[in-house]
Amino acid sequence: MTPRTEHRPHMTVEEFEELERHAPETVWLEFINGKVVVKPMADGNHREMIAWLQRVCMQHRPDLWLHAESGLKTERHRKGRARADGVLVRVGGLKGQGEWSESEGALMAVEITSYDSDTNQRDRVEKPDGYAAAGIPVYLLVDRDDASVVVFNQPENGRYRHAEKLPFGATVKLPDPVNFALDTEPLKEFAD
Numbered sequence: 001m002t003p004r005t006e007h008r009p010h011m012t013v014e015e016f017e018e019l020e021r022h023a024p025e026t027v028w029l030e031f032i033n034g035k036v037v038v039k040p041m042a043d044g045n046h047r048e049m050i051a052w053l054q055r056v057c058m059q060h061r062p063d064l065w066l067h068a069e070s071g072l073k074t075e076r077h078r079k080g081r082a083r084a085d086g087v088l089v090r091v092g093g094l095k096g097q098g099e100w101s102e103s104e105g106a107l108m109a110v111e112i113t114s115y116d117s118d119t120n121q122r123d124r125v126e127k128p129d130g131y132a133a134a135g136i137p138v139y140l141l142v143d144r145d146d147a148s149v150v151v152f153n154q155p156e157n158g159r160y161r162h163a164e165k166l167p168f169g170a171t172v173k174l175p176d177p178v179n180f181a182l183d184t185e186p187l188k189e190f191a192d
Contacts, residue, residue: 028069138175
């Protein structure tokens, strides 16, 4: 007798949101490319990097705010759910938004790599594609594995057309609509 294979449809966004609402506070879930992903909790250096970026963004652009650990609707047709390490919006840009904000007001998404086996696929492949498909103009990846920053911009057809990778210590131009130069020298002190 041949074993019977049961085909289960993919989880819907609504099912994911219900699951996420009931997850323990110590677990952060994301919904990327139709699958549930457990996002690692941030370590101290990770949190320090986000705090530093918040301060720098306020200094350069007081009209903007970098919100840490912010949920975004991503991918085509907003079918994904990503908990970005940082989301840069105009002051008041998340007012009235729920746990998973619309991506239209996001000017930049920020991710800082974690030390886990999924970081390559999640932060370097899936997140750029999801953020580009959602039309987020700039994606800043702080890559702790090789002490670099990557600035993705010019989203088109679900991909960023341009990416620039520079080592910690370089001055990185964050393009429009963010539009300021980021001196990454302080990131060296947080490199593990």
